[in-house]
Amino acid sequence: MIKGFFREYAGILGGLLILCLVSSFLSEYFWSVNNVTNIVLQTSIVAIVAFGMTYAILLAGIDLSVGSIVALTGLVLVIGLTNGLPFSLMLPIALLVAVFCGFSNGLITTWLGVHPFIVTMSFMGIWRGVAMLTSDGQAVSLYDNAPFEYIFNGYLFGIPFPIIILLSMIALNHFVLSKTTFGRRVYIVGGNPEAAAYSGINVSKTTIYSYMITGLMAGVGGVMLASRMFSAQPTAANGMELDAIAACVLGGTSLTGGRGTIIGTLIGALIIAVLSNVMSLMNVDFFVSLIVKGVVILIAVGIDVYKNKRKAA
Amino acid sequence: MIKGFFREYAGILGGLLILCLVSSFLSEYFWSVNNVTNIVLQTSIVAIVAFGMTYAILLAGIDLSVGSIVALTGLVLVIGLTNGLPFSLMLPIALLVAVFCGFSNGLITTWLGVHPFIVTMSFMGIWRGVAMLTSDGQAVSLYDNAPFEYIFNGYLFGIPFPIIILLSMIALNHFVLSKTTFGRRVYIVGGNPEAAAYSGINVSKTTIYSYMITGLMAGVGGVMLASRMFSAQPTAANGMELDAIAACVLGGTSLTGGRGTIIGTLIGALIIAVLSNVMSLMNVDFFVSLIVKGVVILIAVGIDVYKNKRKAA
Amino acid sequence: MSKVLLETVGLCKHFGDNKAVDGLSIKFRAGKVHTILGENGCGKSTTLKMLAGVHAPTFGSVLRNGKNVEFKSPRDSRDNGIAIIFQELSLCNNLTVAENIFANNEPHRFGVIDSKKILSDAEAILNKYHIPISAEIKVGSLSMAQRQLVEIAKGLSYPSDVVIFDEPTSSLSDSEVEILFNIISELKSENKSIIYVSHKMAEIMRISDEITVMRDGQYIDTVNKEETSIDPLITMMVGREMNDIYPSKNESVSEIGDLALSVKSLTNPNAFHNVSFDLHAGEVVGFFGLVGAGRSDVMNALFGMLPYEGEIIIKGKKVTIETPIIAIKNGIAFVTENRKEEGLVLDHSVHINCNLASFERIATRGLINEQAEVSQTEESIKRMNIRVQNRLQSVGSLSGGNQQKIVLAKWLERQPDILILDEPTRGVDVGAKYEIYSIIRELTEKGTAVILVSSELPEVMNMSDRLFVMREKKLVKEFKTKGLTQDQVMVYATGVDSND
Amino acid sequence: KDEPVVCASLLTQSHPFYIALGNGLKEGAKLQHINLKVSVANQDLAKQINDIEDCITKNVDAIVISPVDSKGIRGPLKKAERANIPVITVDIGAENSKIVSHIATDNYGGGAVAGKLAVKQLGGKGQVVMLSYPGISSVEARLQGFRDAVADTDIKIVAVQPGKTREESMTSTINMLQANPETDLIFAFGDDMMIGAGLAVTKQKSKAVVIGFDGMPEGIKAVDENDHIIGVVKQDADAMGKTAMKVVADYLNGKEVKSEYPIVPVLYTGK
Numbered sequence A, B: 001m002i003k004g005f006f007r008e009y010a011g012i013l014g015g016l017l018i019l020c021l022v023s024s025f026l027s028e029y030f031w032s033v034n035n036v037t038n039i040v041l042q043t044s045i046v047a048i049v050a051f052g053m054t055y056a057i058l059l060a061g062i063d064l065s066v067g068s069i070v071a072l073t074g075l076v077l078v079i080g081l082t083n084g085l086p087f088s089l090m091l092p093i094a095l096l097v098a099v100f101c102g103f104s105n106g107l108i109t110t111w112l113g114v115h116p117f118i119v120t121m122s123f124m125g126i127w128r129g130v131a132m133l134t135s136d137g138q139a140v141s142l143y144d145n146a147p148f149e150y151i152f153n154g155y156l157f158g159i160p161f162p163i164i165i166l167l168s169m170i171a172l173n174h175f176v177l178s179k180t181t182f183g184r185r186v187y188i189v190g191g192n193p194e195a196a197a198y199s200g201i202n203v204s205k206t207t208i209y210s211y212m213i214t215g216l217m218a219g220v221g222g223v224m225l226a227s228r229m230f231s232a233q234p235t236a237a238n239g240m241e242l243d244a245i246a247a248c249v250l251g252g253t254s255l256t257g258g259r260g261t262i263i264g265t266l267i268g269a270l271i272i273a274v275l276s277n278v279m280s281l282m283n284v285d286f287f288v289s290l291i292v293k294g295v296v297i298l299i300a301v302g303i304d305v306y307k308n309k310r311k312a313a
Numbered sequence C: 001m002s003k004v005l006l007e008t009v010g011l012c013k014h015f016g017d018n019k020a021v022d023g024l025s026i027k028f029r030a031g032k033v034h035t036i037l038g039e040n041g042c043g044k045s046t047t048l049k050m051l052a053g054v055h056a057p058t059f060g061s062v063l064r065n066g067k068n069v070e071f072k073s074p075r076d077s078r079d080n081g082i083a084i085i086f087q088e089l090s091l092c093n094n095l096t097v098a099e100n101i102f103a104n105n106e107p108h109r110f111g112v113i114d115s116k117k118i119l120s121d122a123e124a125i126l127n128k129y130h131i132p133i134s135a136e137i138k139v140g141s142l143s144m145a146q147r148q149l150v151e152i153a154k155g156l157s158y159p160s161d162v163v164i165f166d167e168p169t170s171s172l173s174d175s176e177v178e179i180l181f182n183i184i185s186e187l188k189s190e191n192k193s194i195i196y197v198s199h200k201m202a203e204i205m206r207i208s209d210e211i212t213v214m215r216d217g218q219y220i221d222t223v224n225k226e227e228t229s230i231d232p233l234i235t236m237m238v239g240r241e242m243n244d245i246y247p248s249k250n251e252s253v254s255e256i257g258d259l260a261l262s263v264k265s266l267t268n269p270n271a272f273h274n275v276s277f278d279l280h281a282g283e284v285v286g287f288f289g290l291v292g293a294g295r296s297d298v299m300n301a302l303f304g305m306l307p308y309e310g311e312i313i314i315k316g317k318k319v320t321i322e323t324p325i326i327a328i329k330n331g332i333a334f335v336t337e338n339r340k341e342e343g344l345v346l347d348h349s350v351h352i353n354c355n356l357a358s359f360e361r362i363a364t365r366g367l368i369n370e371q372a373e374v375s376q377t378e379e380s381i382k383r384m385n386i387r388v389q390n391r392l393q394s395v396g397s398l399s400g401g402n403q404q405k406i407v408l409a410k411w412l413e414r415q416p417d418i419l420i421l422d423e424p425t426r427g428v429d430v431g432a433k434y435e436i437y438s439i440i441r442e443l444t445e446k447g448t449a450v451i452l453v454s455s456e457l458p459e460v461m462n463m464s465d466r467l468f469v470m471r472e473k474k475l476v477k478e479f480k481t482k483g484l485t486q487d488q489v490m491v492y493a494t495g496v497d498s499n500d
Numbered sequence D: 001k002d003e004p005v006v007c008a009s010l011l012t013q014s015h016p017f018y019i020a021l022g023n024g025l026k027e028g029a030k031l032q033h034i035n036l037k038v039s040v041a042n043q044d045l046a047k048q049i050n051d052i053e054d055c056i057t058k059n060v061d062a063i064v065i066s067p068v069d070s071k072g073i074r075g076p077l078k079k080a081e082r083a084n085i086p087v088i089t090v091d092i093g094a095e096n097s098k099i100v101s102h103i104a105t106d107n108y109g110g111g112a113v114a115g116k117l118a119v120k121q122l123g124g125k126g127q128v129v130m131l132s133y134p135g136i137s138s139v140e141a142r143l144q145g146f147r148d149a150v151a152d153t154d155i156k157i158v159a160v161q162p163g164k165t166r167e168e169s170m171t172s173t174i175n176m177l178q179a180n181p182e183t184d185l186i187f188a189f190g191d192d193m194m195i196g197a198g199l200a201v202t203k204q205k206s207k208a209v210v211i212g213f214d215g216m217p218e219g220i221k222a223v224d225e226n227d228h229i230i231g232v233v234k235q236d237a238d239a240m241g242k243t244a245m246k247v248v249a250d251y252l253n254g255k256e257v258k259s260e261y262p263i264v265p266v267l268y269t270g271k
């Protein structure tokens, strides 16, 4: 089991470890408890959004609208709360909005039969516009709502609550993808949609459900982000889709569908987070950091390819 | 010939015409010579970049780095010129830089054998970072260079020079894709790379050349943009890749490769340009315009799908 | 007469103007093997797809146990006890054999998959039908033949009393065919109705009880096997008389020519060892072996798609073939065994595909020569009798046999010196086979050297001058085909008599 | 004694004003013998929060910040407060957080200055179009200041379109001039937008004049050289940066500092 785990993720895990090793030489602060916690906290939102993205990519699709869904979900939640509605009501409503956004992506994709790139790209604009309209372009803040604050700033058994959320999302999505019939269908549809249809799988339904999960995960991310910032902003998470996609791909999820895991995506997200963190600790120039990030992603993907080739040979 | 043309582009051309018709009701200024010229000028840069993107998408690839290449090319040109180097030297150098960027995309993609999405995404960051570093994040302006100014602001036989460039790029790329063996290779490799290899086509070379053309077209766009703005900015053309991709897809280029034309892309680009123009003329709220743009793209793609289905049945 | 389990009444399927199936009425009975026979593109697969719920009929109806049924999806058909093994493989390469067998049919509790049960059930099925494949291996690492067996196991994994096979043997070699026929007799003894489609006449005569012949989408006749034989069936099928399955060699030009190709101890550690042979102009050399013997890998190496050690000498010159481009430059053409993935661009037109390998040569200074291409396409269509509506039709919408002819056509314009054919008649009807054989004869008469890789022993024996047998990635024997018997060859192919 | 280490988190590094502000901070740091580390949020609040958290990890002596969002920055500033790290805001303030001092241009006031120039230029009557950056609060404040300053006159604001970059400003302005040929004046919230609008006016041969904001060297040059650009509200980024570092040094040396240092924008109308 554990051996299998290391074999499966050897390349990418190696990449992460090397990165951590290099980082610990580069910055004395790197291994401090405080900093490690920070890294996990900083990555938690992107990682959860990337878990959702994993479904879309497993289907050989993509979801460019997750950043907009993150923003919209946060706004719906915060606006509801500032208007005095209870958290227990607004949380489900906000998540439902996120699921609905995902549903739209899935529905239009299967209905029109066009590539999700163009559908989710359109919705990226649409949901962003809706978010902007909802708050008239303004950020909406909220300070005195205990459960809302707790989401990203609370502790459970001494562990930061967002880490608890992250762990549950890992468990949940890993379980769904690897243990359930639905997860299996996602892999089959992504691996060979025609074969899936011949096997009697309802491809449309599987696709729509998957995008709904992608939406839901973006929604969870949106709630966490809003809590983290004590406010919701219509411009939040702009470009987060690219980080989420990078996490998936670094983690070995194939853009041609049918291959990838949640654990892989998690490791991918951690690589990006560690990289940003150490560059920030070292105060690397922003422009340089853009270049370094690109180069490191290329190297990481390259290592993975090389490893797979060697394994195949 | 002409009949075939209309048959082939019926759906998308219909969409453009409907849009123009609606626009002429919505705004009295729409059909003025001045405005129509403006639309063509406004779209010329995106359209040319989208022509380059068409090659990448025909190969079932994508190029997310074009926006960054646009910015970098413009900067290289303008910085060279402000340092007193002659235009006749700097223009080729700038375009070579663009071709080199495209070459990197193509080389790494074929060499690593990974999806161009992730490669060009990395380079998007890298070239943007390089552009930022080159000018330290500053815009560089240039007012007194005649040939530089001429590019976007000159006239030839009474026609704005950028329109001449646009027309030549249409002709050139249309010719390359439909009349040359290289173009044929692009379609075959995009349709089935394995079959292409077994038919004696050098898939890697075709891919690399294609991305070089994508880069070159982005470079041409970059030169035009710099001339238009009398300056180069490291942040220019941020997000232009999405507009270019949208133009391709609206124009019927399939994201799964092997299908699409330059004329289609041109019409796609015009649809986006007309849409932006008329919303701007009507002073539509920015937030609303995001939504409208997304919805119209979905509708246009939908019409195209519907038409193709009817043709097939 | 046994009970009718499934019946079609006036079944039609039209794709636009193309009447793929046009008024088909057949009764399928319990405990019988019912074969549907017809030329490529006559509508067999389309018929089966309607029975499997993949296509909805344009007109007509399907009766299940006498009752009208409408299948809206493959699931409906499956729930009605119809199992189908498709011509196109419907497996996922990233999943294991067991996972593929139970795709969308996983044993589960509240949606949670029981992985252990999948494995044990899959092993049970594989064992029951004597299929020698591990259930835990990923399908992507299996050969085509093994995948076909997995496909069969998958079809048999849920309860059914009608089992449909669409050309199950086209990628199987004899040993696997035996496995399949055992499965079929097992099913028969369970009183199931079997619907069978194949182009291999001998096989059809061996296992069928009833045979329905189709032509151009239309029903011709249904006959009992006992009351017929191969020749009248072929006549019924092609609509004219055919005298011989294999065109005879023109003995007047039987002189074999110069040495065209000489291969010396070709080795790829992972794929084949120490392969040496000669090939002369005007000669057909057959390669026979069981599935996985390594024939295709050798051919891939000759064509620059697989690295090798050893020497390749073409027309007396040593060449290093690293890429297909070099191979083609040296006059080699290669029709691969996997036309869909390696031979054609399915989305593109017949026109583009016919010129796939020659458009550069016809071109002048890098410019496409449209006119020459059109005439070359038209000629290919005529010469090879390819059934298409027009040259702009997409290849993906053609029947398998017609696709195969296009793969062949794409090479002929280049007039190769050495033509490698890997399973060129797989899934091709007798009429078209004859046409392909005739083309081989025609080419050799003009001096082309041909390598014919095939798993059909009669085919290699009748068509080749010499025959090489491969076993376990080695060349084990060379024969002259004159006077050779099938048994002699099989001894070497199977290695039963390995002390020779 | 070691130099004190100070983190500065800037909104962006690709906008002339922030480049100048960054340079001002760096020069100020040199003068005050402070070891300054600058990070750039690239207008992404999440990134800025990460940067601040990383600074707190390093236990720096002070934090200088121009928040991406005044409200959303509260979380990390709370952490800074708990870690006893003083925070100074520049250009953009922070709400609901404990701040040592705030050094900024009065954006609303600057907008009003531009509005008054417009009233004077047009004689209290005419059509105005504006460029905006939807969702950015400092920009909204400038536009609001302008609006309020022309509220009681016959000046009408006939169109507002986004102009987030120089190229978008140019395109938007061309389109707005097309739809409103009678436009008399354009208010642009930044130098880039002013320059883009200036190019558009020339292109469209419009009679409109442009008023801008920021007044960085390129903007000043544009006012000098382009007859259509009549003035720019000039922020003193350099002074802002230097003042900020002075305040930090004073605070760390135990001197008293004021809670606000307004940097008054001045109007520049050419040589």
Ligand SMILES: Nc1ncnc2c1ncn2[C@@H]1O[C@H](COP(=O)(O)OP(=O)(O)OP(=O)(O)O)[C@@H](O)[C@H]1O
Residues within 6 Å of the ligand: C015, C018, C020, C038, C039, C040, C041, C042, C043, C044, C045, C046, C047, C087, C397, C398, C399, C400, C401, C402, C427, C429
């Ligand atoms: N999806 C489709 N769209 C359009 N035409 C189709 C489609 N599928 C099949 N056809 C056409 O229907 C006809 C019958 O094809 P079908 O695949 O049923 O032939 P077949 O008898 O199975 O041939 P083969 O022996 O080569 O497998 C052919 O002319 C084919 O071109």
Ligand SMILES: Nc1ncnc2c1ncn2[C@@H]1O[C@H](COP(=O)(O)OP(=O)(O)OP(=O)(O)O)[C@@H](O)[C@H]1O
Residues within 6 Å of the ligand: C141, C142, C143, C144, C145, C270, C271, C289, C290, C291, C292, C293, C294, C295, C296, C297, C298, C337, C455
């Ligand atoms: N029994 C087997 N076990 C494992 N791998 C096999 C087996 N049979 C075939 N293969 C795979 O097929 C390859 C060799 O088969 P190749 O295709 O060259 O043989 P062939 O004689 O042409 O048979 P085929 O009819 O399957 O094409 C091997 O590289 C291997 O990957």
Ligand SMILES: [Mg+2]
Residues within 6 Å of the ligand: C044, C045, C046, C087, C166, C399, C400
């Ligand atoms: Mg068939």
Ligand SMILES: [Mg+2]
Residues within 6 Å of the ligand: C295, C296, C297, C337, C422
């Ligand atoms: Mg083979």
